Amino acid sequence: MAQPNGDCDFSPMLISLKQDLKQVSLKLDHIVNEFDQEHRCFLGEFQRIAMMITDVQTRAATYYLSCYLSPYTSKYADLATSVRNLADRHHGALLVVERNDPLDAHLQGGTSIKAEINPALLESIFYPGNPLHDGAVLIRTDRIISAKNILPLSRNLELPAKRGTRHRAAVGLSELSDAIVLVVSEETGDASFAIKGELYPLYIH
Template identity: 55%
Template sequence: MKDGNCDFSPMKQILKEDIRQVIAALELNLEAMSNENDCLLGSFEKIKEQFVSIDMKAATFYLNCYLSPFTDKYPELTISIQNLSNRKHGGLIVIQRQESLETIIQPGISIGAELTHSLLESIFYPGNPLHDGAVLVSQNQISSAANVLPLSVRSTGGKKLGTRHRAALGLTERSDALVLVVSEETGRISFALNGNLYPINNQGLH
């Protein structure tokens, strides 16, 4: 897998420090368990939040690494998904990488325009005839919109996923594409790669 020219050292140091803080918190909980009067539920909740924060921080960093070899439009993509998230406008953006997607995607409407955040946001504006399908990005262009992706049929361990997320997983189970997803219900951002879904920290995108 190509990761671009990412310098992993600073991020690794940040993640190491975050993990050390979690370990320290867990060790404190172990000591506190000797006191039967201590309730640790609140502490466990904080540790869970720390784990989620670490996961999202790492995913945000790696997203740029996975995208940078295949498009120069990372800034435009991040602005668009941030704005979609803030407005709770659903979005599904496919970034084609090395493998062709012609035989996997049901083609929509050809666009053939330079990728800009304003164009992406207008496509996913509620009521736009193209907003329900997936946008296909090839290098620095929006190739097409209103594309239909294959849905994943894999069990998600009882976790209910919306159609956009199932479509993102379905395509990445069958190709090396990377798919950005914005939930219209929650505004949460995630990306799918190799059949896995990763949450993204909106505030950490830049």
């Protein structure tokens, strides 16, 4: 993953994540030391460790996404709220956050919005049946610049086949720029974000 830009000092969160990872490591060491004992089943322990790792991954994804977004928009908390609500409702969405690289040359067919970011507006744009819900929203600093933007699709053959057009569009733009692209799957309600040609799951539920 690309390194976060800007000042991103959330020391208490990092300390907490490190402590939880140490607990996972201790539990795994215990299982390794006891694993060859007969009549001992560790399935319950595996399940608890998996839950711990998922929790760590959840908070780590939030941390890194905040690091990537905070230097470029003060509304990153509103963006996270919108993505969570859209995912809960299975409303497909693409949100492009412009960073250093200008994006106009990579976008097609956008409809001008030019409004301050707020969750209600973003969620209404992606409401099924809204004429603007297809395509991507372009966000620049704290404003929604346009909606219904068409993004270049990635030609990366290594992307899983289950990834649809939204995910390929998210990755495609991130291959050509330093933009962060948030994507919500209409089919699964899963959220993720693309950066530098890579797609990362975003655990926000």
